[in-house]
Amino acid sequence: MELSEQLLQYLLSGLSTGAIYALIGIGFSIIYNSTGIINFAQGEFVMLGGMLTLFLLETLELPLWAAIPLAVLLATITGLLFERLAIRPLRKATPISLVIITIGGSILIRGLAMLIWDKDTHAIPSFSGDEPIMLGGATVLPQHIWIIVITIILISLNKWFFNHTISGKAMRACSYNPRAAGLVGVDVRKMVLLSFMISSAMGSLAGIIVAPLTMTSYDVGIMLGLKGFCAAIIGGMSSGIPTVIGGLILGILESLGAGLISSGYKDAIAFIILLLILFIRPQGLFGKPESERV
Amino acid sequence: MISRFARITITSILLLMITSVSFAAGTIKIGALFSVTGPPAFLGEPERNTAKMVVDNINKTGGIKGQKLELVVYDTAGDATKAVQMATKLIKDDKVVAIIGPSTTGESMAVIPVVEKSKIPMISCAAGSKITEPVKRYVFKTAQNDGLAVSKIYEYLQKHKHNKVALLTVSDGFGASGREQLKALAAKYRMQIVLDDTYGPKDTDMTSQLTKIRASQAQALIIWGTNPGPAVIAKNAKQLGLKIPLYMSHGVSSKKFIALASDAAEGVKLPSGKVIVSDVLPKNDPQKAALIGYVKDYQKHYKVEGDHFGGHAWDAVMLVKAAIEKGGASSEGIRNALEGIKDFHGIGGTFSFSAADHAGLNKDAFVMVEIKNKDWALAK
Numbered sequence: 052m053e054l055s056e057q058l059l060q061y062l063l064s065g066l067s068t069g070a071i072y073a074l075i076g077i078g079f080s081i082i083y084n085s086t087g088i089i090n091f092a093q094g095e096f097v098m099l100g101g102m103l104t105l106f107l108l109e110t111l112e113l114p115l116w117a118a119i120p121l122a123v124l125l126a127t128i129t130g131l132l133f134e135r136l137a138i139r140p141l142r143k144a145t146p147i148s149l150v151i152i153t154i155g156g157s158i159l160i161r162g163l164a165m166l167i168w169d170k171d172t173h174a175i176p177s178f179s180g181d182e183p184i185m186l187g188g189a190t191v192l193p194q195h196i197w198i199i200v201i202t203i204i205l206i207s208l209n210k211w212f213f214n215h216t217i218s219g220k221a222m223r224a225c226s227y228n229p230r231a232a233g234l235v236g237v238d239v240r241k242m243v244l245l246s247f248m249i250s251s252a253m254g255s256l257a258g259i260i261v262a263p264l265t266m267t268s269y270d271v272g273i274m275l276g277l278k279g280f281c282a283a284i285i286g287g288m289s290s291g292i293p294t295v296i297g298g299l300i301l302g303i304l305e306s307l308g309a310g311l312i313s314s315g316y317k318d319a320i321a322f323i324i325l326l327l328i329l330f331i332r333p334q335g336l337f338g339k340p341e342s343e344r345v
Numbered sequence: 346m347i348s349r350f351a352r353i354t355i356t357s358i359l360l361l362m363i364t365s366v367s368f369a370a371g372t373i374k375i376g377a378l379f380s381v382t383g384p385p386a387f388l389g390e391p392e393r394n395t396a397k398m399v400v401d402n403i404n405k406t407g408g409i410k411g412q413k414l415e416l417v418v419y420d421t422a423g424d425a426t427k428a429v430q431m432a433t434k435l436i437k438d439d440k441v442v443a444i445i446g447p448s449t450t451g452e453s454m455a456v457i458p459v460v461e462k463s464k465i466p467m468i469s470c471a472a473g474s475k476i477t478e479p480v481k482r483y484v485f486k487t488a489q490n491d492g493l494a495v496s497k498i499y500e501y502l503q504k505h506k507h508n509k510v511a512l513l514t515v516s517d518g519f520g521a522s523g524r525e526q527l528k529a530l531a532a533k534y535r536m537q538i539v540l541d542d543t544y545g546p547k548d549t550d551m552t553s554q555l556t557k558i559r560a561s562q563a564q565a566l567i568i569w570g571t572n573p574g575p576a577v578i579a580k581n582a583k584q585l586g587l588k589i590p591l592y593m594s595h596g597v598s599s600k601k602f603i604a605l606a607s608d609a610a611e612g613v614k615l616p617s618g619k620v621i622v623s624d625v626l627p628k629n630d631p632q633k634a635a636l637i638g639y640v641k642d643y644q645k646h647y648k649v650e651g652d653h654f655g656g657h658a659w660d661a662v663m664l665v666k667a668a669i670e671k672g673g674a675s676s677e678g679i680r681n682a683l684e685g686i687k688d689f690h691g692i693g694g695t696f697s698f699s700a701a702d703h704a705g706l707n708k709d710a711f712v713m714v715e716i717k718n719k720d721w722a723l724a725k
Contacts, residue, residue, distance in 0.1 A: 060552060060556040061552075064552040064556075170387070171601065174605045181584075181609075183583070183584045190585050192584050261549070265549030266577065268573070306550070306553045309544075310554070313542075314542055314544050314554050315516060315543050315545075317545060317548065
């Protein structure tokens with residue numbers, strides 16, 4: 052096989068993994084921008100998306116088209132409860148203690164998932180078959196196309212929400228200056244709650260669309276969460292295009308690294324990038340120092 | 346001097362009383378270390394279930410020479426440190442005569458110094474060949490060595506005139522041990538390893554590695570890992586239209602793999618313990634009776650099919666039973682009797698231990714199976 056065909060395959064594989072990282076990364080950014088904390092439970096919502104879909108499909112025997120929105124809804128409610136029960140009672144706490152709370156929350160959610168379901172890995176059927184599609188010399192699955200399309204739609208919706216709706220604009224206001232936003236009548240607490248709901252919805256949807264490819268289990272959230280965090284850091288914690296590009300860069304570098312250098316370094320690549328960005332450009336790859344983060 | 350003499354005497358009398366009490370109760374205590382939770386739970390859970398079931402069955406049918414068996418099980422959660430603590434507890438507090446488990450190679454290696462020092466026989470349920478190589482006086486194992494599985498695959502490939510292979514092994518203990526054996530035995534079976542790659546245990550996309558393999562000269566791909574990795578690889582291989590046959594390790598020989606990989610599992614071949622194909626084995630197979638008995642029993646107790654992981658625990662408990670019948674219920678007696686066991690037809694294979702071999706199996710413990718119509722068939 053030609054090297055160019057191999058490269059195309061690496062790129063396509065990287066793009067679809069990167070799209071997932073981007074969606075998870077945006078979840079991190081939205082919460083960071085409205086609360087100033089990094090929600091390390093973000094990965095668990097990705098897991099919840101996959102596991103809830105599986106539960107609805109297999110135990111309640113719902114059709115896929117009903118199971119997916121319901122799973123997103125349930126994960127969103129979990130996100131809402133998480134904010135109300137774990138984050139809001141401690142609003143006066145320092146960001147670092149809130150971050151630790153989110154780590155605790157993630158362990159709790161993971162543990163509950165393990166007890167409610169089990170420790171096994173499970174497969175979810177693809178949305179539209181498993182027949183590979185030829186693209187140039189490379190092949191992709193219909194599921195990859197679903198991932199790319201859903202990611203594009205979600206990101207456009209996200210963009211529209213933050214730029215063209217009152218709630219979105221209010222959330223942006225909170226991210227610039229919560230105190231000032233509160234003074235002009237924005238209900239900051241409501242916006243924080245909303246940010247948790249949006250991120251858990253996006254995270255769970257990411258978990259659902261990727262599950263037919265990667266399968267799901269109670270502990271998939273850890274690694275996916277960290278990779279998403281990495282994407283958000285590359286994008287300078289922006290909840291827009293920079294984080295998307297961060298995710299895609301990460302996915303493609305991982306795929307190229309595994310193909311051309313050695314797959315042993317796959318995870319190392321992500322974390323080396325994370326460290327480099329934090330050391331050299333903590334404002335993100337594209338950000339100007341002290342830029343606006345939305 | 347007198348007081349010291351008195352102290353020793355009193356202590357000895359007390360000790361005698363304690364031992365006589367435990368003997369009067371008429372039970373023999375066996376310890377078990379399984380990782381019922383944690384990442385290797387897929388090993389520990391069936392092992393614990395099986396061990397409990399077998400001990401119950403032994404007690405229901407009159408115990409061993411009239412004495413009941415008592416099984417003390419601790420969960421190690423796949424953690425070597427915890428395994429060592431629990432082993433010490435079993436020996437010091439529970440005063441067991443023998444230990445079954447642990448479930449993984451890492452934990453077993455950590456526990457070995459403890460049992461060797463306390464002179465308590467241990468029958469590990471893990472596969473790593475270094476557990477019994479070199480031979481340790483008190484350490485035995487029931488899981489088949491990785492090398493046996495490798496030999497079985499290479500023998501099969503040789504028979505089908507394939508000699509250029511690509512390796513894709515998981516970067517954990519299981520994969521590292523498999524990779525070592527695959528490389529060490531390649532020359533013996535005249536195999537040429539054209540590509541040697543790895544993947545991470547939590548990786549979710551292996552198309553990069555497979556793309557590289559597709560571009561290579563390999564005639565067969567050997568994948569060494571436990572679920573879910575190999576299922577992802579099978580799916581990825583189907584996506585890429587990889588033409589060469591896939592060979593997997595015995596680490597995926599459970600129905601779970603077929604469920605995960607679904608259509609992509611078709612045609613995958615692997616060396617496996619005989620449990621999963623017990624019903625299609627030829628009638629003259631010496632293990633057939635034990636296998637069918639175990640599968641039926643497990644199905645009755647736990648409503649799921651018994652797998653070969655549970656089989657390792659079955660073998661361990663039954664070997665201890667056989668050893669107690671022969672050598673008595675002391676630790677030293679069990680150890681000596683174990684070493685003398687010959688042609689014991691168990692679940693994992695036919696065991697023949699000796700002073701030089703504490704693993705006791707040969708490559709006939711494995712059969713090559715192929716996945717056909719979402720079920721196991723003997724590969725031709």
